[in-house]
Every structure is written in C-alpha cells, then in structure tokens.
Amino acid sequence: MPLKTSTWFILFLNIYLISASDPDASQDFCIPRSEFSSIFLSCKNSSLATVEDFVFSGIKSSKNLNKTNRFSSIPVTSTVFPGLNTLGMSFVRADFEAGGINVPHYHPRATEIAYVLEGKIYSGFVDSSNRVYAKVIEKGEVMVFPKGLMHFQMNVGDSIATILGSFNSQNPGLVKIPSAVFGSGIKDELLVKAFGLSDKVLDKLRKQFT
Amino acid sequence: MPLKTSTWFILFLNIYLISASDPDASQDFCIPRSEFSSIFLSCKNSSLATVEDFVFSGIKSSKNLNKTNRFSSIPVTSTVFPGLNTLGMSFVRADFEAGGINVPHYHPRATEIAYVLEGKIYSGFVDSSNRVYAKVIEKGEVMVFPKGLMHFQMNVGDSIATILGSFNSQNPGLVKIPSAVFGSGIKDELLVKAFGLSDKVLDKLRKQFT
Amino acid sequence: MPLKTSTWFILFLNIYLISASDPDASQDFCIPRSEFSSIFLSCKNSSLATVEDFVFSGIKSSKNLNKTNRFSSIPVTSTVFPGLNTLGMSFVRADFEAGGINVPHYHPRATEIAYVLEGKIYSGFVDSSNRVYAKVIEKGEVMVFPKGLMHFQMNVGDSIATILGSFNSQNPGLVKIPSAVFGSGIKDELLVKAFGLSDKVLDKLRKQFT
Amino acid sequence: MPLKTSTWFILFLNIYLISASDPDASQDFCIPRSEFSSIFLSCKNSSLATVEDFVFSGIKSSKNLNKTNRFSSIPVTSTVFPGLNTLGMSFVRADFEAGGINVPHYHPRATEIAYVLEGKIYSGFVDSSNRVYAKVIEKGEVMVFPKGLMHFQMNVGDSIATILGSFNSQNPGLVKIPSAVFGSGIKDELLVKAFGLSDKVLDKLRKQFT
C-alpha cells in the first residue's frame, strides 16, 4: 500500500548525512540542494553551483560571548558552509575575553590545527598516557591537537584573544568534558566512585552543567 | 662519517609503529619480528609465521583487580598479540567485582563492541550533544560504543561481571577522563573555571589522580 | 510528468546501502529509520535514538542447528542491529554440536577475531601462498583470521562448542566455498578441469550444494 | 505542509553520487537502478542484477577523432558501465592518429596504468618538483601515472596508436590544462602575469580554448 506524500515529507526532513564519510569524494564537490539543506543526500547539479557556494563570510567577527566562560566559538561545517560537503575539512573561530577559557574537550573525528589570530593563549592537550603538552602561544603561532585527544585553552593576556582552528573532517564532532560527564545524566553512584567526589560536590557539578 | 653500530641500536629501539594505520594492509598479515617486538617496522618472513602467531591465550582469566575501582582489564593489541599487526582489530577483557566500575573513558581511534560474558552491568555512552544512552545489560547481551564517544560501566550485580570488548583499530587508544583531566597537570586556574570547583576540591582531585 | 506516489514506494523498497562504506562516518552514529529498515539511506533524527538502538539481545542462545553440518550461526549486522550502521563493525555467534563444522569460507570485507565461549575447536585459515595455520583452541582463547583469507572450524570436543566472532566491517560478507564452487552453476567443464574430478563425482557435488 | 509529488521528482533527477567515495563498499556490488541512471542513490535489488551489468562492450572500436588533436577517448565510468559503481575502478580507451596528441592533463582522484594496445607513443608525466619522466613506449608496454600528476601523450608512429588506461577510482576526474587555464575565464591580468604572455597571445589562446 503506497504511503501518503505527507509521510515522505517526514522521511526527508529526517534524512541526515549518513555517508559523506571523509575519504575522497568521487566528484569534484557536492553542494547540497539549498531547499533541503538538512538533507545532505542530494547535490545541486554541478552546473548550478556558484562561487558563493565556496566562499564563507560568517567568521569576520565574533559572536556574543558566553557569560560563564567569557568564550564564544563559531564552528563552520557543511551545515552552514555547504561547499565543504564531502571535501573532508571544516573550521572554527574562537574568541576569548581576558581570562576566558575553552573547557577541556575533544573532537572524535579530526585533528585540529589552531592558529592564533590575536592575543596570548595558554593552550594544550593530553595524550593517551595522561601527559599534558601545554604552553602559552601568541599571535601568529600554531599548535596542533592530534585526532581525538583532549585539549583546552585559556586567554592569559589582558585583551581579547582569537583563534582560527582547522579540522581534517567535515564534521569533527565536539565533546565538552564538564557537560558530557556531569551534565548528561550518568548514574550518581558511578560518578561518585569514578571521581571520588562527595554527593554534595557532585550535586553542585550536576546543577552547573545540566 | 659513518655512525657507530651502537648508535644504530639506539635508533632501532626507539622505532615505533608509524605507519600501520588501519586501512587494508597490502599483504595477508605481518608478524613483527619477535626479537624486535618494540619495532613494528619489520615483518617475519611470512614463511616463518606459525599458527601460534595468530592465537592468543592470555585472557582466559582476569588479572588482579585494581583496589580503588574493583576493576581490571587486559587490553590485547599487536604489542602482546603480534598477529593483529596491520589487521585493523584488537580486543580487551574487563572484569568487575560487585560494584566495580570502569571510569568514563573513550577510545580515540575505534568503535567498541562489548559482549557481556558474565554478570549484570550498567553500561552506557554519551553522544556529542551530551545525551546519555545507558542501561543494565546482562550475560549474552551486546552494546556498541561509537568511535570516539565517552563510555563507562559499573557492575550492578552481586557477583563478578566480565566483558569482552572488540575494536576496529589495532591500537584504539584509551583516554580515562578522571586522570586525563585531574592527573595530567593542566593549570589549576583553567580547571577551577572549567568545572566551577573550589581550590580545595580540585586539590583533592589532583592528589587522587596524580 | 510526475511519477505516482506508488512508484516512489517501489523506488524506496529497492534502495540498499550504497555508501555506508567502512571509513569513519561523519556523525556520531546513524540509526536507520525503523519503518524503512531495508533503506539505509536515512538516519533517525539523533534526538529520537534510544539506548535500545545500541544494545542487542539476540545472541543469548543458539538457533536450531543445520542438520548436515551440526552447525548454526547468527550473523549480526546493521540489518538486525541498526545501531551498527556506519560504525564499521559487526559480529556473529556460531554454535557447533560435537563434530559439527563451519565449512571453509571467507569474508571479502573484514578481518575476524574469534573468541571461544565454550568447547574445543579445531580452527584455522589458509594464506595466499596456500599454507594452513590451524590448531585446536579452547574456551577463552582467541584466533584472528586476516581479511579475505579462507578459514574453517570443527568442534573436536564431545559437547556443544560456541564462538563469538567480531568483524571490522559493518557488512563483512560471507562466501562458503563448497556452495560457491559447486552450488552456483559454474560450467561443468571448467569445474571438471579445475578440480580434476570425474563427471560422476562432480554431479554428486552439484546435487549436494544446489 | 507536504511538497507535491512533482517536486519530489525534481529532487530525484538532481540527486548525484555524493557518497560513493572509493573506499571498500559494504556490499558485493551496487548496480544503480537503470530507470534512474542519473541517481546513484539506489542499487537494484541484487537478485535482479545480471551478468550484463558486469560486462562492457563499448570500447571495441574508437570514436571519431577530434579534428584539432587527431585524438579521441572513451572514458568508462559507472555512468556508462553501472557495474563499476562503488567498486573503486574505471578505465578509458584512447586512440591517436599519426601525430595525434593527448594534451597535458591530470586526474584529481586516481592513479592511471596505461597499456599500449597499438602503436608507438611518446608518453610522460611531471612530478611536483617539475621533473619530467617521458619516453616512447610501444605495443605491450605499460606506463604508470601517479595520482594527481600531470601527464601527456603523442603518437610518434606513422599509424593509429591506441592505449587502454585503468584508474583506481570510479570517477577519476579529468583536468585538461590548456582549456582549464585558457578556456575557463580566469582574469586576463592574472594569466598575463602568470605566463608572461602578451595580451595578443593570450587573446589567441582564449579564442582557441573557449
């Protein structure tokens, strides 16, 4: 029995990028059809692509900063910059007020190259044997964060600091440790044991990140 | 001027697996030469490989359990099971006493399939939008942890519980959140801000995981 | 001229997994929409995924054994365990009565790690220079079968034997040599020449495997 | 509000192969549904595939030669030979009249192996340090052009020459230098500076390749 067209509609609004994994695509590029921007299953006929599809102007300035961390970021993936679709890269602009931090986090699917556009930033990562590699980097310096390793940053200067990060995946993913651990709803008993925390402290952490 | 043979020796003892990334290898297999087990640069002539190179007997029983977490694991990669070298897989046996936990952790380079050999285990992972997927799984059940996502386990039964995990990388890597965050030496100021902890609590956590 | 909705329906029922090849996916996971389980083109909106999507309970016990070989297996791919979709892994439970065999076969798209859950099994593989690597492995032991190489098993104990196999592909494929060679309809003349068989023996083999 | 079926139709005619990148496919093969040959999103139900899907007869003879270069080629990708879809290979037949040339070009997504079916051909490529590797190759000889490097050919014999090229991508892509540089519409000022050409010569080149 044929489904109703309306049903198809629901089907399509829920189609997500299954298969644009990050190996070589097998065409020059694939601009998703704008009228189905949430559906990365269909490319515009390449003759309809324009230069605008390959240029992005949305990171000229920063977003409003997050009150708590005095930090803001603008991640740019194929969702907002369709030209990136199937090309295996994406990027991010991150801004820090004096003292602002980018909490410990990692990208499950990419290595990151971070270039300091402005300011002095304490920046580092932890390898899988728990050694930290961290130092203050300045305007024009570059730090690399190996794929999947936890990293973090803090503006240690007295003015705004800005970083441009590039990734070798079109969708690197982002796991922020504080909220993933304390804000996701893992059983209290497990967290209390894992971190050796009192219920009181755990409770405080939960409230903060949920 | 030629180097001294002794210098070469040093060179070799420090050679590690650079390039056995996890795509198809281009030979059937590659058994590292046992006399250089820390050097995965050279395969035994394949005519010298034996069936013993492809069989592993080291996870028939558990190791001594770690006092704190009442948990122990035996990771099996090509370092201890040379036959795995270049084949893109590895595995692990994990044992939990009643109440024992496997702290929140992730594998930067692999998806994991966990099969419950024995017991009742609260098991779950957190996706990159901070949603937790967790439940109690029992003997004979299987849970999958997508590549790079943070996951955790706790024995909620009243006897020993055991899991067999398989990975789609010959070296999945392991990042344990508590020690990576609090035991690696990240600047106090950053951690205090990131987790909203008092210096006192942070100090306690540091001691615990360093 | 627009097609009828009914035609679309046919289109969709014939859509198969083209592109979920086994490299990194570019999202955390992709649960196929259950109402189109034969169509791996669309993921559930990830907010609709539940822990049940990532847990599988179908291999707690064995299936009925195949009369001839006193062997049965339950292959678990994303077709029956949707959570595996795009994650690059799958697994299988295999049960053997005393004397039961798993005929020589290979998986075109994966390496296999076989863990003995129960029993004593003569297990081995053949490399591409026709050398066999085989021995009897027991409960708790693991054997690895390199990608694409022919392997086989036989229960040499006097009770049920069970194996858990894991694969580094979400769809490893399976080619059983006896039926592929003698049951697929290859020209008699070619088979007679290739194996140096009499027409009579070939005829017997054909009947058996068709 | 549901879209009209007619709209869907447009959607589908514009769906292109996004994701059949060249890693292992996760099924044996995928024959695109012929009634949607421009839509490589759906495979025929494999039970409907026939041997004809895997055999190609379209390069038994050459096409008409291009007047200017006395050269013609028949590229064979999954567009004309559906059986190649997802298998990571394609090929080409190239014919040269005496003196005919295949202009400097490259394939962004594949290495090429060129086998001389007939004739004597001056053939070569340039590596990324601008060194040329070129010589005359004859019937039965093979030359390899590494992935992405510029290469070229000229029939230096006095009769027809023919080459069979194979690629390790199902869609290698083709960039012909003369038309890409002078026929695509790059700003005159840039080309004049890049090649040190007079406007007059540039103008002549433009006309020729546009």
Next chain:
Amino acid sequence: MPLKTSTWFILFLNIYLISASDPDASQDFCIPRSEFSSIFLSCKNSSLATVEDFVFSGIKSSKNLNKTNRFSSIPVTSTVFPGLNTLGMSFVRADFEAGGINVPHYHPRATEIAYVLEGKIYSGFVDSSNRVYAKVIEKGEVMVFPKGLMHFQMNVGDSIATILGSFNSQNPGLVKIPSAVFGSGIKDELLVKAFGLSDKVLDKLRKQFT
C-alpha cells in the same frame, strides 16, 4: 650491548612492506631502492628516479603455459615493477591455450577489471549469495570482478586467448580455491564433511594439489 652489523643485515633482508597500504600515499611516488628490492621500506631519493622506473616491458609476450591447465599468467606488482609502490594499483597478463582455464580464485584485496586482448573466454564470478554471473566475452570486451569475490575463466575459442587484468591494490593477493582447499593441509575429516567426499576422492584431490 650493540648487535653485530651482520645481524642487522639479516634484519633488513626480512623487512617486508608493512605499511604501504592502499590509501593515498603522501608523496608523488616511492621507488624502492633497487639494491634492497625485497625491502620496501626505503624510497630512492626522488631525484634519482628515472622514467624507466615507471615503464614496464615484461608482458609483451606470454610465459610458458602450465601443462595441466594450459594457462599462464604474469602478475605485475611493485615487486617486479617498482614504480607501482604506494600507488594503489597493479596488473596481470593471462594467456590461455584453447580449452585452457584459470581456476576459481579470488583476490582478497582488490577489484579486478579484465580486458580481453585476444580470443573468446567464458568468464564469470560468484557473489556472496552464491549466484553466478558468467558469459563468453570477446576481444575488446571488459568484465569487472568485484573485490574479494570468487571468479574464473576458460578459453572457449580454438586459438590462444589473452586477458589484461588491472587491480586497485598494489598487492591484490591471490587465493586459488583448488589448492587452497585441497593442497594446504586442512584436516581430512573437516574436508570430507564439508564437501561430502569419500576418503578415496579426497585422497585423489590431495595428491593433485599438494
């Protein structure tokens, strides 16, 4: 204690290609140093590469045919054509006398494109649901054998037939079913059960393929 130079020598003669798996290499090419042709660990300084490294002349004519099958083949991998190293391709020339056969076999690591240079050849493969795809192909026709699937050929014409096969791996591997199954030393009991053969017939097959 430093090893003796002589020991190193042994080390090196046993180094094989571990890591040149088939993804993109990260240089234009890598010509193995000829004085260590069995050691694919070191590339010639690229400035020492010559055009001869990229041209192969060894398949202009056939080898002596194998008595039994009236068949011969010349596989060309980086072992004999060093220029192929790290480029992800290789090829083969196969010659058949009238009635000659290429026994059922498969390549664990590559798809094959077979082009008929001469003659009429019954050619086919079997998919993983045991369906055969076979027909007679003629001069100028092409058949594709999907990665890892079993295939076979027989010259059904009355003169020599020749095929040129190309692979998308630098080392596709080759498993010949008759010798892998009956010539490798798999336990008799298992083979008797797997194929339903009498000990007498099995014995005959063993003799033939060992």
Next chain:
Amino acid sequence: MPLKTSTWFILFLNIYLISASDPDASQDFCIPRSEFSSIFLSCKNSSLATVEDFVFSGIKSSKNLNKTNRFSSIPVTSTVFPGLNTLGMSFVRADFEAGGINVPHYHPRATEIAYVLEGKIYSGFVDSSNRVYAKVIEKGEVMVFPKGLMHFQMNVGDSIATILGSFNSQNPGLVKIPSAVFGSGIKDELLVKAFGLSDKVLDKLRKQFT
C-alpha cells in the same frame, strides 16, 4: 656477506616517508627523531616528546617576496613542523604585494581552506568541466579549493595581502602550472600542438620557466 656500517648510513639518509599515508595513524602522534629528520621511519619515544614538538612559530612574518610575482609562501609540512607527522594536516602562509599573484596551481593530495588574514584577493578555482569559480575575498573571509582542482590568487588591493591555507594531508604536494608545463622539458612538438603556440612564443615561455 654483511654490508659495511658506512653502507647502512647511506641507506638511511635516503629513507623517505613511504607509508605515512593520510588515514588515521595508529598512535596518538609520531615525532620523527630529530637527528634523522629526513627519515620519517622512526618516532621519538613518545615520553621524549615535548610541547615544542606541537607548536610552530615560523609563520609570524612573511619571507622575502619573489621578484617576478611579488608573492611569497611558507609551506608548513612535517618536514619543518615534525609534530604534524602522521596527523593528516599541514598549512601554508602566503603573502602578496599589491598586484602580486599566486600562479595557477593545484595540490594533488589535499583540499585547501584559505582564510584571508589581510587584504583583498581575487581568488578562484576551475572544476573538471572547465568552469571557473572566482571572486574577490576580503579579510576574515574563507574560500575552499576542492582536492586536486586548479586554483589561483591575485592581490587586487593596494597593500600587502596575506592568506593562511590549511590542508587535509600532511604532504599536499604542489604543481605550478606554468613551470610544470613549460619548465619541465616536455617535447616542443607536443606543447606547440597542445597550446597552438608558435615556436617563438614557446621558446620565450621555456626560457622564462626553466
């Protein structure tokens, strides 16, 4: 007969990066041993790695500009920034005087994301159907150049312009069209035919780029 140590020395100085292709590495990172910086076969023992290995300070300012094109670039690969080794990324800083150009070129092994640090730049690429995608981009804007496609830039402002480019390969490669075509030594006859140039003009071009 053992080789002399001195011979080994020669061997090692000519070892290049064969196998660090760009898929996932199978360790966190691999810092090449500095005393053998031209040998990417050996990683420092990871316990000897320091944060300095992961920070690069060499692109804070530009190099001297090239007279002809009023352009300079500083490519940063693992050769100068060892921490990038096996991580699948690299980057470049490019500076343009007013009117300066980056001649048409392509990277055989990577997609590039170009971020404008300063100035107004006419920037574009040509796809494999010879369509150009070009426009003037300004400070803070980003343009993506799909893998393997020819691209180019010109400073159309009246002051210095600077670009930061990131690549998804540790060694993207660089083919500059003018010198690859006219400076590499391709036979005159072929170039004359391919571009329809007079011998006089060709001669001029040759001189310029050799």
